[in-house]
Amino acid sequence: MKKDYELVAGRKALIDALDSGRFFEKIIIDRELTGEIEIKLRKWCDANDVPLQRLPLDVIGKYTLSNHQGVVGIISPIEYASLDETVDNLVFEKGNPVFIVLDQVKDVRNFGAIARSAEALGADAIIIPSGGSAMINDFAIKTSAGALLNIPVCRVSSLFTALKNIKLHGVEVLVADAENGIPLSKADLNQPIAIVLGSEDTGVRTHIRRIADKVISIPQSGKTESLNVSVSAGIILYEVSRQRQHSVKS
DSSP: OOOSSEEEESHHHHHHHHHTTOOEEEEEEETTOOSHHHHHHHHHHHHHTOOEEEEOHHHHTTTOSSOOTTEEEEEOSSOOOOHHHHHHHIIIIISSOEEEEEESOOOHHHHHHHHHHHHHTTOOEEEEESSSSOOOOHHHHHHTTTGGGTSOEEEESOHHHHHHHHHHTTOEEEEEOSSSSEEGGGSOOSSSEEEEEEBTTTBSOHHHHHTOSEEEEOOOOSSOSOOOHHHHHHHHHHHHHHHHHHHHHO
């Protein structure tokens, strides 16, 4: 079966790739690995907000038939953007940017669909945590119709810290929730905003909700319990676009 990712296997090959500045989705190492190589890989992952996964040797062997020596790196098909630089540039140059923040959205199809809507409807950047998110691979790129190649994606070790920093730039943090929020059409979306969408199972985590300035909801009249996260993202982004176009016309 064809893999939808590219990888680097073997200790020297992986270290060389790291030193050359390649972007990685995650690094996988033997769970029994110790010593200098383990320390170097762990520190590099910490410094670059890259997930480090520890697996049994036989499981790592399923990724590649080559002599992996207990270490494998999955290469990212995109170059991740710096959050600080992205926020600075967008806030000071554009004035009222739209950030889409995905709190552990794990389904790659949802992730790709959200990216497609975000790029098509004028969002400026996507922010994801380094752990617990869908892997950006060739399938994610295809699902997004190439949008992931055209919109900045920032990967951070802590969404909570990232949102705190964003708020210091005058960006309002809005958490999307199925209920108990301001109806979407009544929220002021024509300002610098970061829209937080939660995972498919549990929604936005409690500590992330606490930092929000407001909670917004999409009014529903049917019997379906809730909307899919990618559908919700599309509806919210359309309302953002509608309000901003209306403001320009006025």
